[in-house]
Amino acid sequence: MEGFNELQREILRLKAEKNALVLAHYYVPLEVQDVADAVCDSFAMAQKAARAENDIIVICGVRFMGESAKILSPGKTVLLPSLDAGCPMADMVTPEDVMRLRDEHPGAKVMCYVNSSAAVKAVSDVCCTSSSALRIARELDCEEIIFVPDKHLGSFVASKVPEKKFWLHDGFCPTHHRVREADVLAALRAHPGAVFAVHPECGEDVVKHGDLVGSTAEILDFARKTEAREIIIGTEGEIVARLRRELPEKGIYGVGSAFMCVNMKKVTLQALYECLRDEKYKVELPEEELRAARRSLDKMVNS
Numbered sequence: 001m002e003g004f005n006e007l008q009r010e011i012l013r014l015k016a017e018k019n020a021l022v023l024a025h026y027y028v029p030l031e032v033q034d035v036a037d038a039v040c041d042s043f044a045m046a047q048k049a050a051r052a053e054n055d056i057i058v059i060c061g062v063r064f065m066g067e068s069a070k071i072l073s074p075g076k077t078v079l080l081p082s083l084d085a086g087c088p089m090a091d092m093v094t095p096e097d098v099m100r101l102r103d104e105h106p107g108a109k110v111m112c113y114v115n116s117s118a119a120v121k122a123v124s125d126v127c128c129t130s131s132s133a134l135r136i137a138r139e140l141d142c143e144e145i146i147f148v149p150d151k152h153l154g155s156f157v158a159s160k161v162p163e164k165k166f167w168l169h170d171g172f173c174p175t176h177h178r179v180r181e182a183d184v185l186a187a188l189r190a191h192p193g194a195v196f197a198v199h200p201e202c203g204e205d206v207v208k209h210g211d212l213v214g215s216t217a218e219i220l221d222f223a224r225k226t227e228a229r230e231i232i233i234g235t236e237g238e239i240v241a242r243l244r245r246e247l248p249e250k251g252i253y254g255v256g257s258a259f260m261c262v263n264m265k266k267v268t269l270q271a272l273y274e275c276l277r278d279e280k281y282k283v284e285l286p287e288e289e290l291r292a293a294r295r296s297l298d299k300m301v302n303s
């Protein structure tokens with residue numbers, strides 16, 4: 001347990017005592033990532049939750065991630081350290097929006113980004129993450145796709161899958177929405193030898209400059225493997241911090257002022273400690289919603 005502070009050691013002790021699996025998203029604070037069993041992007045988190053053998057799964061992330069883990073592993077106790085860590089983008093679409101879009105575009109299939117509520121997943125045909133969206137859109141057996149809620153990821157997928165017609169909902173991630181093209185161009189001017197890795201939740205004017213457009217894990221992988229000595233990162237600030245720690249020999253730069261997902265930062269060490277100690281907060285979902293949402297999530301993790 002060398003190198004850990006007192007609270008981290010207590011978390012590791014509770015984790016072992018309760019045989020709990022702790023999965024952390026890359027956007028939660030690094031000190032929380034450091035005590036997790038696995039640090040994941042949204043896709044890996046769903047896969048690991050689906051295959052978990054532990055009785056307790058702790059999801060260090062936002063609410064929809066906890067819901068997805070519960071849907072995929074309904075027999076397990078799924079805990080969220082912070083009850084009010086939500087995702088504003090997930091809240092931008094309702095099941096009623098999906099039903100209205102279905103009425104407007106009969107014949108289209110509904111693909112929902114994993115950043116959505118269980119109720120929205122329950123009325124969708126298939127779910128995707130940023131790392132699986134292109135593959136799932138290409139494989140989906142239809143000519144038209146309704147994509148909810150992220151208009152930015154949706155338009156990126158539409159640009160890469162021109163053989164299909166896309167109908168986009170108008171949601172967006174308030175964190176990635178703050179990356180401005182002017183700041184990307186300024187960073188590229190300041191570091192002329194640098195490559196730019198960007199998340200598809202950013203706007204099209206930003207994404208079009210990307211040498212790599214990919215999920216959180218894909219951005220990390222690209223930064224580790226590229227021969228470029230300087231990398232500009234167009235995603236959440238914790239990724240910049242993680243890469244600076246991991247690759248001190250490379251120049252890692254954010255875009256503009258560092259931008260953070262305030263909800264992911266609610267998952268603190270103290271919250272994780274109390275979560276394990278008191279076995280709170282349990283994710284519970286209505287049985288019918290759970291079963292319906294599972295169809296679209298199962299297709300995602302098994303595709």
Ligand code: 13P
Pocket residue numbers: 040041042043087115129130131173201214215216217
């Ligand atoms: P990924 O982990 O799939 O890259 O998603 C990023 C994100 O915004 C999660 O909320």
Ligand code: SF4
Pocket residue numbers: 027062086087088089090115173174175176201236261262263264
């Ligand atoms: Fe939601 Fe954006 Fe935060 Fe991800 S980064 S949880 S999409 S608000």
